Amino acid sequence: MPVDSDSRTSQLRDALSDRILVLDGAMGTMIQQYALDEADFRAERFSDHAVPLKGNNDLLSLTQPDTIAAIHRAYLESGADIIETNTFNGNSISQSDYGTESLVRDINFEAARIASEVAAEFTASEPTKPRFVAGSLGPTNRTASMSPDVNDPGFRSVTFDLLAQSYAEQAKALIDGGVDLLLVETVFDTLNCKAALFGIKDVLKDCDRYVPIWVSGTIVDASGRTLSGQTTEAFWYSVNQAGLFCVGLNCALGAKELRPHLDDLSAVAETFVSCHPNAGLPNEFGGYDQTPDEFAEPIEEFARGGLLNIVGGCCGTTPAHIAAVAAVVVGKEPRRVPEIEPLTRLSGLEPLLVRHDSLFINIGERTKVTGSRRFAQLITSGDYEGALDVARQQVANGAQMIDVNMDEGLLDSKEAMVRFLNLIAAEPDISRVPIVVDSSKWEVIEAGLKCIQGKGVVNSISLKEGEATFIEQAAKIKQYGAATIVMAFDEEGQADTVERKVEICTRAYGILTEQVGFKPEDIIFDPNVFAVATGIEEHNRYAIAYLEACRNIKETLDHSLVSGGVSNLSFAFRGNNTVREAMHAAFLYHAINAGMDMGIVNAPHYTSSNRRRCDQQGK
Numbered sequence: 001m002p003v004d005s006d007s008r009t010s011q012l013r014d015a016l017s018d019r020i021l022v023l024d025g026a027m028g029t030m031i032q033q034y035a036l037d038e039a040d041f042r043a044e045r046f047s048d049h050a051v052p053l054k055g056n057n058d059l060l061s062l063t064q065p066d067t068i069a070a071i072h073r074a075y076l077e078s079g080a081d082i083i084e085t086n087t088f089n090g091n092s093i094s095q096s097d098y099g100t101e102s103l104v105r106d107i108n109f110e111a112a113r114i115a116s117e118v119a120a121e122f123t124a125s126e127p128t129k130p131r132f133v134a135g136s137l138g139p140t141n142r143t144a145s146m147s148p149d150v151n152d153p154g155f156r157s158v159t160f161d162l163l164a165q166s167y168a169e170q171a172k173a174l175i176d177g178g179v180d181l182l183l184v185e186t187v188f189d190t191l192n193c194k195a196a197l198f199g200i201k202d203v204l205k206d207c208d209r210y211v212p213i214w215v216s217g218t219i220v221d222a223s224g225r226t227l228s229g230q231t232t233e234a235f236w237y238s239v240n241q242a243g244l245f246c247v248g249l250n251c252a253l254g255a256k257e258l259r260p261h262l263d264d265l266s267a268v269a270e271t272f273v274s275c276h277p278n279a280g281l282p283n284e285f286g287g288y289d290q291t292p293d294e295f296a297e298p299i300e301e302f303a304r305g306g307l308l309n310i311v312g313g314c315c316g317t318t319p320a321h322i323a324a325v326a327a328v329v330v331g332k333e334p335r336r337v338p339e340i341e342p343l344t345r346l347s348g349l350e351p352l353l354v355r356h357d358s359l360f361i362n363i364g365e366r367t368k369v370t371g372s373r374r375f376a377q378l379i380t381s382g383d384y385e386g387a388l389d390v391a392r393q394q395v396a397n398g399a400q401m402i403d404v405n406m407d408e409g410l411l412d413s414k415e416a417m418v419r420f421l422n423l424i425a426a427e428p429d430i431s432r433v434p435i436v437v438d439s440s441k442w443e444v445i446e447a448g449l450k451c452i453q454g455k456g457v458v459n460s461i462s463l464k465e466g467e468a469t470f471i472e473q474a475a476k477i478k479q480y481g482a483a484t485i486v487m488a489f490d491e492e493g494q495a496d497t498v499e500r501k502v503e504i505c506t507r508a509y510g511i512l513t514e515q516v517g518f519k520p521e522d523i524i525f526d527p528n529v530f531a532v533a534t535g536i537e538e539h540n541r542y543a544i545a546y547l548e549a550c551r552n553i554k555e556t557l558d559h560s561l562v563s564g565g566v567s568n569l570s571f572a573f574r575g576n577n578t579v580r581e582a583m584h585a586a587f588l589y590h591a592i593n594a595g596m597d598m599g600i601v602n603a604p605h606y607t608s609s610n611r612r613r614c615d616q617q618g619k
């Protein structure tokens with residue numbers, strides 16, 4: 001994939017460092033004004049199409065191209081620097097409602113061509129104000145992390161793979177048609193967006209030019225959550241993996257109502273920030289009443305507050321609204337992209353930020369069939385409700401992440417992983433924390449990553465099968481947008497001395513950061529907690545080896561984290577929980593001192609604060 005040096009992208013960057021750029025307004029509102037009928041939507045080309053086509057706005061790029069060009073022109077005349085292609089529903093999933101899914105390539109290619117031609121006309125007549133085209137990719141009409149059936153919360157009407165494939169097809173046609181950037185917008189379900197980013201990355205791998213990606217999320221109500229329940233900050237951590245050019249918020253709320261969420265986003269996003277709100281909140285008929293001046297007023301405030309790099313309009317906005325926006329942002333300083341500290345940032349519905357002085361992070365281990373007989377029994381007997389209670393308990397008792405593992409001989413682990421993660425997604429008191437997707441089988445890990453809208457963690461990869469597999473899996477994890485645990489394991493076996501642990505982790509760090517492009521803060525090393533006091537002399541130094549390796553890794557492998565499976569330590573004392581807990585407490589005391597950031601633990605036993613345990617006993 002070419003780097004960010006294409007001349008169009010550098011023109012765009014130059015313009016953005018200079019001023020706040022103006023995006024166009026709604027396409028739908030404008031199309032409505034033409035009062036097109038069924039025959040207009042069909043034109044000659046689709047006169048025989050079996051189902052009604054009126055309302056399929058995306059098709060108009062093929063049947064009424066002059067109308068679409070005229071709308072683009074109206075927005076460019078009102079001062080827009082960037083126009084969006086008429087392709088919001090131009091994906092195979094949405095188009096299948098009209099039986100036009102086979103037209104996706106044509107629709108997007110033509111829409112991109114029309115917009116690019118009109119933009120080029122304006123650039124030619126006013127070269128100091130270059131105009132750009134964003135290829136619009138809407139959310140589709142299905143949600144990947146929510147069930148449409150209230151009686152079956154684990155059901156999904158669309159898969160990650162279908163979404164990724166559909167978005168890839170659309171993105172490819174938009175790029176071939178000449179767009180300058182891709183805008184994945186009105187994201188109400190972050191998992192749909194992650195699938196879009198996954199599909200787009202596949203397309204960009206084979207693309208001969210650099211195409212920046214822009215994502216715009218949708219906050220659906222005043223509580224500040226997406227429809228799928230994420231906070232703005234959690235949403236940003238979920239999508240930040242893709243090296244986004246710009247991130248923003250659009251639709252659902254009016255400008256005023258978006259302000260607090262835009263403040264949040266602007267503070268954490270180390271890239272350009274955009275906003276294209278609706279013309280106020282909808283009236284009782286679903287229409288929008290805000291006048292251009294009313295619309296522009298809060299936007300002027302945003303600009304004064306230094307929150308904006310790109311601003312435009314969504315539902316209900318017209319060229320008059322965009323002209324008013326252009327008038328209030330002219331001459332105002334654009335937002336300066338902040339330098340953000342390289343810290344590990346994970347998310348469920350809520351963000352989890354790991355500072356180097358953070359308290360120790362507990363990863364709940366009871367949702368592993370290999371780690372808890374009770375959980376294993378619940379899953380193998382099909383009692384998923386009971387299994388969800390185990391997860392809920394972990395979180396209630398202080399687990400800041402939960403590790404889910406379904407590796408059990410009698411189970412279809414992939415199916416069990418998918419089913420359980422889909423059920424968790426419907427439980428906000430569980431899914432507020434990031435998920436650690438745990439399996440020794442790569443296909444189970446991949447299936448799990450396709451079910452989580454947050455930024456999760458893979459447990460685990462290693463150099464066990466050599467560099468090629470390691471690199472391939474790490475690249476995939478990066479494309480899914482997750483962090484990963486890396487075990488101190490190589491072609492020779494599992495490391496048990498300080499030297500071997502440090503050597504393997506150092507080698508893995510080099511490969512991940514230099515060859516795969518992994519961010520160091522997305523790497524969590526696990527230098528192997530082994531059982532001590534087993535009766536075998538050489539096992540007695542295992543805990544000390546872990547502690548020393550931990551200290552060394554924290555000193556030398558910048559920004560990476562260290563984790564470990566604490567309960568391994570006391571395997572020789574299974575059944576004697578009093579001894580086990582005492583050993584874990586002593587070990588954690590030293591390990592946390594040595595820099596251990598997080599551990600896989602039995603959350604209720606070892607890690608809840610006293611207050612939490614009292615609360616629990618009081619119930």
Ligand code: THG
Binds near residue numbers: 371374526574575
């Ligand atoms: N590193 C990473 N992942 C890991 C480990 C690690 N995953 C697995 C394991 N090690 C950590 N998890 C556990 C979970 C439970 C137990 C030990 C390690 C355990 N369970 C009780 C037992 O077997 O006695 C179960 C008792 C019960 O059934 O309730 O000890 O090191 N990355």
